[in-house]
Amino acid sequence: MLYSLLALSSRHALRWCYRDVHVVGELPATGPLLLAVNHPNDLADICAVLAHVPRRVNFVANVSATEQRIVAWAYGQMGVVPVHRVRDARKAKARGEDSAQANVLAFTRVRDVLRGGGCVCVFPEGGVNGGSHLGALRNGLARMALEARDDEAIRNVRIVPVGLIYESRYEKRTRVVVEFGDPIAMDAWQAPESRAAAPQLTAIIASHLRTITRNAPDELAVEAMRAVTSIVAATAQRDVNPMRVATNAWQHIAAETYGPGIAEPVQESARVKASLELFREIERALPAVSAERALIAWHASERRNTPSARAAQLFSAPLAMLGGAIHMPAWQFIHARARRSVSKVAELMPRLIVPGLYIMVAWYVLVASAVAVVAWWRGLGGLLSAAAGLVVLMAAPRLGDAAMRGLDWWHDGMLVARLRSALPNLSERLTKAAQAAVTPAASGHDQANPSADAPAHNVAQPI
Numbered sequence: 001m002l003y004s005l006l007a008l009s010s011r012h013a014l015r016w017c018y019r020d021v022h023v024v025g026e027l028p029a030t031g032p033l034l035l036a037v038n039h040p041n042d043l044a045d046i047c048a049v050l051a052h053v054p055r056r057v058n059f060v061a062n063v064s065a066t067e068q069r070i071v072a073w074a075y076g077q078m079g080v081v082p083v084h085r086v087r088d089a090r091k092a093k094a095r096g097e098d099s100a101q102a103n104v105l106a107f108t109r110v111r112d113v114l115r116g117g118g119c120v121c122v123f124p125e126g127g128v129n130g131g132s133h134l135g136a137l138r139n140g141l142a143r144m145a146l147e148a149r150d151d152e153a154i155r156n157v158r159i160v161p162v163g164l165i166y167e168s169r170y171e172k173r174t175r176v177v178v179e180f181g182d183p184i185a186m187d188a189w190q191a192p193e194s195r196a197a198a199p200q201l202t203a204i205i206a207s208h209l210r211t212i213t214r215n216a217p218d219e220l221a222v223e224a225m226r227a228v229t230s231i232v233a234a235t236a237q238r239d240v241n242p243m244r245v246a247t248n249a250w251q252h253i254a255a256e257t258y259g260p261g262i263a264e265p266v267q268e269s270a271r272v273k274a275s276l277e278l279f280r281e282i283e284r285a286l287p288a289v290s291a292e293r294a295l296i297a298w299h300a301s302e303r304r305n306t307p308s309a310r311a312a313q314l315f316s317a318p319l320a321m322l323g324g325a326i327h328m329p330a331w332q333f334i335h336a337r338a339r340r341s342v343s344k345v346a347e348l349m350p351r352l353i354v355p356g357l358y359i360m361v362a363w364y365v366l367v368a369s370a371v372a373v374v375a376w377w378r379g380l381g382g383l384l385s386a387a388a389g390l391v392v393l394m395a396a397p398r399l400g401d402a403a404m405r406g407l408d409w410w411h412d413g414m415l416v417a418r419l420r421s422a423l424p425n426l427s428e429r430l431t432k433a434a435q436a437a438v439t440p441a442a443s444g445h446d447q448a449n450p451s452a453d454a455p456a457h458n459v460a461q462p463i
Contacts, residue, residue, distance in 0.1 A: 002077040003056060009361075010047035012397050013353045016331075016404055017044070018166075019173045019296065022243045023052050025180035032114035032154055033183075034145055036205050037162040038134055038213050039123040041169045043350040044176075048164055052178045055119045060110065060140075062127070081109045083140065085126060107144060114148045114157055121162075124205065130169075130346060132222045133215035134206065142201035149186040158183040159205060163212030165247055167230070168292045170345045172352075173408060175296065177243045179212040214250050216266070217258065224267035225250050226292065227279030228437045234295035235434040238303045242296075249438060274433040285422035286415070294419060297412035298430070304409070313409060320406025323399030330363040360400075368393040 014021055027033070035057065039045050049057055058079045075082065083106045084099035110120050122141045129135035141159070148157045161181035167174040184204065191197035216222045229246035236245040257266045266272055282291040304313065338351035372389030376382060419426055 002074065003050075003079075006074075006078070007050045008397075009357050011051035012400065013357060014044070014047050014051055014176070015401055016356070017172055017349060017352055018176050019408060020243070021048065021052060021176045021178060022241055023178050023180075024241075024244060027054060027160060027180050028158060028183060029055070030117065032117050032148065032157040033119045034114070034141060034148070034157065034159045035119065035121040035162050036137075036141055036159055036209060037121055037123050038164055038209055039125050039128050040130065040164060041166055041349065042128045042346075043353050044166075044169075045123070045128075045164050047353060048176065048178055049121055049162070053119070053121070053162075057119050057121045058110075058113050060106070060120060060122045079113070081106050081113075081120070107147060110144050111148055111151055111154065115151070115153050120144070124202070132217065132219055134210055134213055137202050137206050137209075139198040139202050141205065142198040145184075145186050145201060146197055149189070155187065157186045159186065160184075161205065161208040161212060163209060165212075165214055165243070167243065167246070167296075168226075168290055170348060171290050171293060173296070173411070174290075174292055175243045177247060179247075181208050181212045184208065211251070214247070215254060221266045223279075224269075224272050224276050225254065227275040228253060228272055230292045230295045231275045231278065231430055232434045232437055234299045235430050236299065238306070242299055253437070271436050271439070274436045278429055278433050281423065282419070282426075286418060289415065294415050295430075297415035298419060298426075300408070300412050301416045316402055317406065319399060319402040321403075323396075323401070323403030324406065326367060326396055327363075327400045327403050330360055334359055364393055364396050367396065 033055070035049070035053070037045065037049060046059070049059075058081060060081045060083055061075065062083065062085055074080075082102075084097075084102050113120050122144070124137040124141040125135040126138045145157065145159055148154045160183045163177070163179040163181065165177040165179065167176070184201075189201070191200045214225070216225050229250045232249040233242035233246040236242045253266065253269075253272070257264070257269060267276055279291045282294055286294050303309065334352060334356045337355060338348055342348050342351055368389040371392045372385045375388040376385035380388065423429070
């Protein structure tokens with residue numbers, strides 16, 4: 001019950017923080033699975049797994065979180081497996097706990113879940129990694145997989161890499177991709193006897209994860225790749241997933257630029273310079289808005305410029321206004337509370353999600369109770385009044401989704417108007433920059449790997 005409620009709540013929380021969550025690939029529907037998930041964005045990552053992995057997931061989590069009673073209770077209800085990190089050993093010893101023995105029991109619990117055909121989620125980086133590339137993976141996941149493979153009661157266990165890609169991790173109304181990679185079948189995997197198996201398997205898992213995540217050697221390269229992928233996504237065709245186009249562009253250019261070794265800083269590449277220059281110009285024109293958010297608005301306005309899209313927008317406008325009337329007081333309170341309680345931008349999303357979940361539940365109960373009381377006062381009777389309150393309680397989250405879409409349309413319109421005023425020739429410049437970014441140069445390292453994936457505009461398919 002608690003798991004289903006948290007999965008539903010996570011789906012709505014993500015919708016209200018981020019604009020879209022695109023799911024790419026498929027997860028095996030049956031059989032024991034170990035999910036290897038990158039961890040770039042704290043609590044949002046857990047919400048993404050809860051909301052978009054179509055199987056019940058048992059998380060492996062750091063034991064330090066169980067120091068809070070309500071968290072420990074929730075962990076127990078959801079089947080979370082707590083493990084001790086090296087940094088947790090001292091605190092555990094002070095509490096009279098043996099970290100080594102606790103981890104032996106944790107591995108046993110993981111095997112029990114897999115033996116029953118269940119799904120276990122591990123964040124093998126060992127913690128939140130806000131860097132420019134995938135962090136070093138711990139060997140714990142590989143050890144779990146190897147122990148499961150060697151257990152005669154467990155068959156067909158697979159490791160599935162799951163890539164979480166955020167267009168702009170800490171900015172609201174940007175987009176997210178959840179991508180399921182190719183499974184690693186453990187029954188058929190054997191390591192050469194000359195080397196330890198766990199580090200070799202960990203290296204393979206890391207290699208699989210790098211193919212479905214965004215990686216760059218440093219923050220300067222990240223800025224350049226953000227510029228390219230945002231502009232390529234902004235010029236994507238209407239029937240194509242823009243985040244898929246952006247991810248393809250990032251991985252394609254990164255593979256060409258870095259390959260087996262860094263040929264030149266990506267921000268100095270001829271194919272990237274036009275995008276980077278335009279990206280910075282957009283940010284100067286709209287100083288309070290990131291270029292990613294502005295380009296999302298640009299692409300969204302292009303996609304909505306059809307008769308069917310305008311009709312859908314007109315039809316849903318009353319629902320958006322009703323949803324806004326119900327949700328706006330609570331949303332304003334949650335955002336004001338979050339902004340007052342954080343000292344850095346990376347803390348904002350968790351502060352929006354966690355308090356937001358229980359504040360919204362309390363708000364829904366309050367609104368539904370008020371509707372029921374008004375209905376009873378108007379003479380509908382106890383049963384009908386309770387039914388009216390229940391309808392409001394059930395419909396409110398979907399009305400919240402409609403309200404957020406309406407706010408997106410409104411903000412998009414304002415941003416596009418400002419862009420057109422500040423950069424009158426933006427459409428032509430975006431097209432030229434995107435074409436330069438996805439077309440290999442005539443010479444140099446840009447054509448060093450002709451067998452790599454084709455440019456993003458050619459390989460992206462509707463999802």
